[in-house]
Amino acid sequence: MKKAAYSFPEEVLEHVFSFIVSDKDRSSISLVCKSWYEIERWCRRKVFVGNCYAVSPPILIKRFPELRSVTLKGKPHFADFNLVPEGWGGFACPWIRAMAGAYPWLEEIRLKRMVVSDESLEIIAKSFRNFKVLVLSSCEGFTTEGLAAIAANCRNLRELDLRESEVEDLSGRWLSDFPDSYTSLESLNISCLGNEVNLLALERLVSRCPNLKTLRLNRAVPLDRLPNLLRGAPQLAELGTGAYTSEMRPDVFSNLAEAFAGCKQLKTLSGFWDVLPSYLPAVNPICSQLISLNLSYATVQSPDLIKLVSLCEKLQKLWVLDYIEDDGLEVLAASCKDLRELRVFPSDPFGLEPNVALTEQGLVSVSEGCPKLQSVLYFCRQMSNAALNTIARNRPNLTRFRLCIIEPRSPDYLTLQPLDDGFGAIVEHCKDLRRLSLSGLLTDRVFEYIGTYGKKLEMLSVAFAGDSDLGLHHVLSGCDNLRKLEIRDCPFGDKALLANAAKLETMRSLWMSSCSVSFGACKVLGQKMPRLNVEVMDESGPPDSRPESSPVEKLYVYRTVAGPRLDMPGFVWTMDDDSALRIS
Amino acid sequence: MLSIPLAGISIPFLSKKQNQRANITLLLLFSSVFNVAAMDESSRNDMKLELRLAPPGAEEQQHWGFINGIRTTTTKRDESSVLSLGYFPHATITTTTTTSSSSQAAALPLHNNNADKKVANTAVPNTSQKRTAPGPVVGWPPIRSFRKNLANSSSSSKSPPPPPEHHNKVVVGGGGGGGGKGMFVKINMDGVPIGRKVDLNAYDSYENLSNAVDQLFKGLLAAQRDSSGGGVNKLQEEEKVITGLLDGSGEYTLVYEDNEGDRMLVGDVPWHMFVSTVKRLRVLKSSELSAFTLGGKQDKDAT
Numbered sequence: 085m086k087k088a089a090y091s092f093p094e095e096v097l098e099h100v101f102s103f104i105v106s107d108k109d110r111s112s113i114s115l116v117c118k119s120w121y122e123i124e125r126w127c128r129r130k131v132f133v134g135n136c137y138a139v140s141p142p143i144l145i146k147r148f149p150e151l152r153s154v155t156l157k158g159k160p161h162f163a164d165f166n167l168v169p170e171g172w173g174g175f176a177c178p179w180i181r182a183m184a185g186a187y188p189w190l191e192e193i194r195l196k197r198m199v200v201s202d203e204s205l206e207i208i209a210k211s212f213r214n215f216k217v218l219v220l221s222s223c224e225g226f227t228t229e230g231l232a233a234i235a236a237n238c239r240n241l242r243e244l245d246l247r248e249s250e251v252e253d254l255s256g257r258w259l260s261d262f263p264d265s266y267t268s269l270e271s272l273n274i275s276c277l278g279n280e281v282n283l284l285a286l287e288r289l290v291s292r293c294p295n296l297k298t299l300r301l302n303r304a305v306p307l308d309r310l311p312n313l314l315r316g317a318p319q320l321a322e323l324g325t326g327a328y329t330s331e332m333r334p335d336v337f338s339n340l341a342e343a344f345a346g347c348k349q350l351k352t353l354s355g356f357w358d359v360l361p362s363y364l365p366a367v368n369p370i371c372s373q374l375i376s377l378n379l380s381y382a383t384v385q386s387p388d389l390i391k392l393v394s395l396c397e398k399l400q401k402l403w404v405l406d407y408i409e410d411d412g413l414e415v416l417a418a419s420c421k422d423l424r425e426l427r428v429f430p431s432d433p434f435g436l437e438p439n440v441a442l443t444e445q446g447l448v449s450v451s452e453g454c455p456k457l458q459s460v461l462y463f464c465r466q467m468s469n470a471a472l473n474t475i476a477r478n479r480p481n482l483t484r485f486r487l488c489i490i491e492p493r494s495p496d497y498l499t500l501q502p503l504d505d506g507f508g509a510i511v512e513h514c515k516d517l518r519r520l521s522l523s524g525l526l527t528d529r530v531f532e533y534i535g536t537y538g539k540k541l542e543m544l545s546v547a548f549a550g551d552s553d554l555g556l557h558h559v560l561s562g563c564d565n566l567r568k569l570e571i572r573d574c575p576f577g578d579k580a581l582l583a584n585a586a587k588l589e590t591m592r593s594l595w596m597s598s599c600s601v602s603f604g605a606c607k608v609l610g611q612k613m614p615r616l617n618v619e620v621m622d623e624s625g626p627p628d629s630r631p632e633s634s635p636v637e638k639l640y641v642y643r644t645v646a647g648p649r650l651d652m653p654g655f656v657w658t659m660d661d662d663s664a665l666r667i668s
Numbered sequence: 669m670l671s672i673p674l675a676g677i678s679i680p681f682l683s684k685k686q687n688q689r690a691n692i693t694l695l696l697l698f699s700s701v702f703n704v705a706a707m708d709e710s711s712r713n714d715m716k717l718e719l720r721l722a723p724p725g726a727e728e729q730q731h732w733g734f735i736n737g738i739r740t741t742t743t744k745r746d747e748s749s750v751l752s753l754g755y756f757p758h759a760t761i762t763t764t765t766t767t768s769s770s771s772q773a774a775a776l777p778l779h780n781n782n783a784d785k786k787v788a789n790t791a792v793p794n795t796s797q798k799r800t801a802p803g804p805v806v807g808w809p810p811i812r813s814f815r816k817n818l819a820n821s822s823s824s825s826k827s828p829p830p831p832p833e834h835h836n837k838v839v840v841g842g843g844g845g846g847g848g849k850g851m852f853v854k855i856n857m858d859g860v861p862i863g864r865k866v867d868l869n870a871y872d873s874y875e876n877l878s879n880a881v882d883q884l885f886k887g888l889l890a891a892q893r894d895s896s897g898g899g900v901n902k903l904q905e906e907e908k909v910i911t912g913l914l915d916g917s918g919e920y921t922l923v924y925e926d927n928e929g930d931r932m933l934v935g936d937v938p939w940h941m942f943v944s945t946v947k948r949l950r951v952l953k954s955s956e957l958s959a960f961t962l963g964g965k966q967d968k969d970a971t
Contacts, residue, residue, distance in 0.1 A: 164854075165807035171866050248812065276814075383818055405818070431818060433809045434870065463809065492811050523809075547808065572807070582833075622866075 098127045103582070107132050126150060133157065134592050136174060137617065138200065140646040141182035152191045154219075158198035158641060159594050161545075162570055164222065168595055169640070171653040174198040176223075178651075183603035184211035192217035195295035199223070209237035212379035217243040224250040228277070233256035239263075256281035256304075271298035273522030275324050275355065280304040290440055291316030294630060295350075300324030303357045308336055318346050323472075325355030328363060329381070337366055354378035354403075354414065361388040372396035375422075378403040380429050385410045386440075394419045398457075401425040406442040406463060413446030417453025425459040426450055430490060433463070444471040451478040458668040460486040467524055472506025476513040485520035486508055492548035492573075495525040508533035510612040511541070518565075521545040531555035535562020543568040553580035570595040574656055577635075580604035585613050593642035597621075601639050604632030609641070610659025617644050618659035627657060785934035813852065814870040857885045858920070868943050874914055874935050881922060881951060882910040913951070920953045 101124055104110055107288065114124040130153040132137060144154075154649065158174025163451045183190055190212045200223045208215065228251065235258055236246065259281045262269075269289065274281065284325075286470045290296060296317050305326030326650075330336050342364065344350070350370050354599075359382045364439040374396045379389065380403040389408045393399070399420040406428050408416070416423065430445070432439045444467045450457060457479050467489050477480075496503055511517060511534050518540055523531065526549035534541065535558035542565050550556070557580035559569065569591065577600035588594055588609075603620065606627075610618035620627050621638035648658040703945055856863040871877045888910060912918020914935040922934040925948040932940070934949070 162807065164812055165810045166813070166865075166867060167807045170863075246794075273942070380815070427812065429815055430809060433811055434818065463811075488809055492805070492808065547810070560681060 095447065097123050101127055105130070119367055121547065129153060130192075131155070131195040133237070135642050135644075136179065137649050138592070138642060138644045140178050143646060145186040149663040150187070150189075151183075151187055152189060153194075154179075154187075154190065154192070155194040155196075156198060157196045160197075160570065160593060160655045161387045161568070162597070167572065169352060169621065169653075169655060173649065173651055173653070175651060176200045177204045177492065178292070180204045180207050184208075188212065189214055191215060192219075194221070195223055197223065199225040200230075202226050202230035206233045209233040212238075214240055214278055216240055219243065219245040219247070220249045221245070222248045227252040228254045228258045228279075233259045233333060235259065235261035239266065240268055241297075242268055243268075244269070244296075245271060245273040245298075247273050251277055253278040253338065255279065259289065260285040264288075264292075265294050268295065268451070269293040270295045271322075272296070273298065273324070274298040274302050277302040277557035278304070283309055285313040287316060293317075294319070296320065298322040298352075300354060301326040303327050305356075306330065307340070307363070311392055314343040314347055319349055320347050320470045322347045322352035323347070323350055323354070323374075324378075325357075326359045326360070328365070329358040332360075332362065337363060340366040341369060348373075350374075352376040352378075359384050361385070364392055365430050365619065367392070370562055371430070372397060373398055376401040380405055380546065383407065383431065390415045396420060398422055403427040403429070405429050405431045406440045406441070406563040407431055408446070409441045410443055410446040410449065413440070413442075414449045414453075417449045421454060422456060423450070423454040423624075426454075427461040428463055429461075430463040430488075433490065438465045444468060447471070448474050448478075453476040453633055458482055461486040461488075461521075463488045463490060465490050467493070467503060467506070468496045468498045469501065469509075472503065473509040476506075476509040478581070480513045480515065481656050482514040483516050484519040485514065485517060485566060486519065487523055488521065488546070489523040491667050494523075504533065506528040508537070509535040516540055519543045522549055522599040523547060524549075526560070527551050530556040531558040535559050537636065538563045538566075540565055542566060545571070546571045546574055548573045550574045550576060553577050553598070556580035557583060560587045565621045566590075569593075571599060573598040573599070575600055577585045578602050581605060582609060582612075585609055585616075588616055588641055589613065590644050593640065595638075595639040595640050599609055599639070600635050602633045603627040603636050606636055606659045606664065607632075614660070615643055615645070616641055617648055620657045620659060621655055624655070633666070679874065709832075772786045811869050813869055815866070817872070853924075853946055853948055855881065855884070855949035855951065857889070858953045858956070860885060860889060866944065866949065874942075878922065881913060881949075885951065886910050910951075910959055912954075916954060916957075919954060920951050921957055922951055923957075924949045 087200070097120070101110075101113060106114060110124060110128060112428060114121045125147050126149065128148045129146055129151060129511060130149055131144065133144070134157050136156045136158050136163075140225055144151075156176070156179060158176070159168050159172060161309070162168060163172070172414075174197055176195055176421050177200075180193075183193075184207050185465075188211065191210065194217070198220075200220060205226055208218065212235075218234060218238075218241070223246075226249075230242075230247075231251070234241065256279045262285075265494070268287075270293070272289075278577055280299075281302070283311075286305070288311070290299065290313050297320065299313070299317065299322070300318055301313075301324055303326055305313075307326065307328055307330040310325060310486075312452075314323070322666060344367050351373060353367065353370075355372060356379055361384045364384065371392065372395060375398055377393075377396060377399060378401075379392075381404065385407055386409040389404065390412050393402070393404075393412065394415050400422050401424060402416065402420070404412075404427070408428065413428075415571075416426075428442070429516075444464060447460070447462050447464070448471050449473070460482065461484075464487075467487065483624045495501055504527055505514070507520075507526070507530050511520065513647070515537075517538065520534070520538065520543070522539060522545065528551045531550060531554070538544075539562075541563045544559060544563070544566065546569075553576055555574070556571070556576040559566070560580060561584055566587075574596075576596065581596075581601055582605055606618055606620050619640045620636045621640065622636060626639070627634075627636055648660045652658065744798060850866050852865045854863050855866050866877070866880060866884070868877070871880060889910070910918065910920055913922040923931055924934050924942070925931055926945040926948045927947055931950075937945075
């Protein structure tokens with residue numbers, strides 16, 4: 085490589101670069117000049133691929149030959165809600181195979197919404213000598229046999245996190261496959277598993293790993309085994325309980341309370357399935373040190389929740405069911421002044437009538453009382469423009485605001501008007517808003533607000549909203565930092581999409597389902613924009629068996645340097661140049 | 669409607685039929701826009717050579733040109749050469765009426781195409797209507813499957829709930845559910861090649877499940893009839909409601925395979941028992957049912 089007239093030799097530059105960790109900054113470095121590009125790519129150790137189809141394994145490996153950590157995301161976000169049919173894609177295998185060959189020193193693999201097979205897990209287990217971290221978030225396709233391979237072979241494993249994945253749980257035996265000599269576990273999350281793991285093996289594992297900081301159990305771990313586990317790991321910082329119920333015996337409670345009290349570092353609690361309310365106070369000894377509490381499976385009533393929450397003065401993050409009600413949120417607002425994130429989930433999402441006294445007022449209280457509140461996810465059954473306005477003015481520091489009013493197209497319940505102005509106030513006042521989810525009755529006007537004020541917005545989720553293409557046009561033309569846009573059941577169609585085709589190359593992806601985008605427009609878009617993959621999903625048959633003007637079921641558009649993907653199932657069609665010939 | 673001589677545009681790599689289709693598409697695409705903006709005659713003449721959609725007077729606006737009937741190639745400079753739509757045609761500003769006083773955002777004039785959309789302008793008290801139980805909308809409300817049915821599977825009352833179920837069989841725990849049901853099962857229907865998955869958590873009764881199956885498949889079934897019948901523009905094909913799934917009275921019957929591989933009629937056992945043993949669902953033609961002896965082990969088919 086030619087040496088330009090630099091003051092610094094390569095090694096020095098490399099050393100300097102090693103302090104730059106953010107992906108964005110790394111990318112900027114690589115654009116300075118050719119030699120910096122070269123140096124940077126050889127010393128890059130960590131890569132994040134937000135859409136596994138935006139690039140391909142060979143491309144990644146060619147550019148970054150020395151990676152130690154790879155993060156990949158597969159399916160679009162709406163897959164979480166069953167909108168992406170099975171078999172759509174996001175297969176991890178080709179990536180894992182390629183990386184097994186290219187990166188013998190790979191240490192970390194993090195996958196989200198991908199399909200992972202047991203075979204892939206076996207490849208991981210056998211290929212990477214220094215493998216340390218495996219995080220499978222909302223993944224599927226593997227069984228406990230694959231986990232057994234990991235347990236048996238990864239001598240240096242530090243982290244095994246299966247959060248929210250769908251695992252075919254054949255038996256709990258796999259945990260015993262960690263050899264007795266294995267002591268390096270720092271984080272274990274098996275909360276998604278259905279069957280009981282071998283409890284003795286678990287206890288032994290936990291007690292022989294001195295660096296274990298995170299332990300998230302599954303529901304099948306009975307409460308009376310918890311104290312033993314805790315005593316084996318007093319250094320624990322994050323705990324997810326199993327089922328939080330047992331026969332009412334006085335010794336169980338005191339045992340539990342004592343065990344909790346012994347965990348001086350415990351800061352995060354989750355789990356709490358099947359909660360027996362009288363057992364909740366067992367965590368009281370550590371409430372004052374808790375910063376994160378996930379009670380979103382705890383089906384207990386407001387008074388019990390209030391008693392718990394009011395003791396957690398350092399709480400920064402609370403996930404809870406709407407059983408907490410407005411009263412509980414008021415107590416939260418008064419007690420937890422350090423709260424940064426609140427998520428309130430619906431206990432009865434499909435019920436038509438409210439089953440709890442949770443309204444917009446709860447959120448207003450929290451917005452008033454918690455000055456550091458940044459992130460909100462709130463399910464409720466009524467909302468008003470006035471409340472949204474108040475929330476916006478109280479909390480201009482909001483960065484994530486996701487509101488789900490359960491009944492689609494619900495208007496302001498006081499005025500019966502659309503909620504345009506309320507959400508408008510949110511985007512106008514919360515200047516650093518990066519993520520927004522809309523719900524309720526909304527016209528094109530709300531999108532005008534969003535396009536005008538949502539300059540920092542990166543992700544927008546829209547459902548059952550808008551009147552015309554104008555709405556979509558406002559967003560695509562106004563939101564300068566938009567990366568992900570997902571839309572369902574909105575009357576948005578061809579005009580706005582085609583008029584803003586160039587915008588789509590600046591975004592990671594666009595999802596539109598049950599909208600009014602015609603097949604013809606998809607073809608035009610695919611042909612016009614070679615650096616976009618325009619994928620049409622239609623389970624009722626090939627889209628060209630219907631008129632060009634008929635709307636497509638689902639449309640997923642994403643930028644890519646890898647060209648159209650080759651692993652599409654029968655119900656996905658790509659609208660690329662040569663596919664126009666292929667379809668006919 | 670504006671007449672735009674698009675018939676003469678030929679896109680080289682498409683067949684004649686596809687060209688015709690493309691032209692029709694483009695016509696449909698642009699015509700409604702042109703309805704909005706009253707273009708003058710000279711502009712219309714321009715259209716013969718060049719499709720250009722821009723606010724009147726915005727000369728520097730990028731355009732996507734079909735020049736002389738040949739698609740312009742996409743060069744780097746053409747990156748921004750896409751359709752740009754002028755939404756600020758004239759002074760026809762129809763803002764939706766709101767009662768709010770804080771509407772400072774009226775900087776952009778709006779043209780509300782849908783004057784017939786009354787919803788935004790009038791107070792439609794849809795919340796006061798009596799609502800019958802609808803079938804669940806797919807993916808709404810947007811919560812993960814392992815968060816559904818919490819109120820049912822775990823008692824929120826004061827009495828201690830029963831100890832957690834202990835399955836000895838294969839359990840697919842989804843997300844945070846571990847044993848607590850995030851239950852997707854495959855469902856196939858006779859005559860529909862692509863199977864679906866249903867989340868049994870979303871339903872608490874056979875009736876709801878039956879409704880959901882009807883919703884899932886009636887569209888697909890109509891489409892299958894379309895394509896088998898030659899597939900030309902049969903959009904009016906009626907989507908027949910699928911009824912009688914549970915009592916044998918309909919054209920189709922719902923059956924399931926349980927954890928022992930036996931094929932059973934759906935509806936015989938209590939709902940929660942069904943949910944804990946079902947592995948797979950099938951919607952069979954009722955006429956074919958006699959061919960299957962229910963209850964014994966069946967030949968497993970390839971799907």
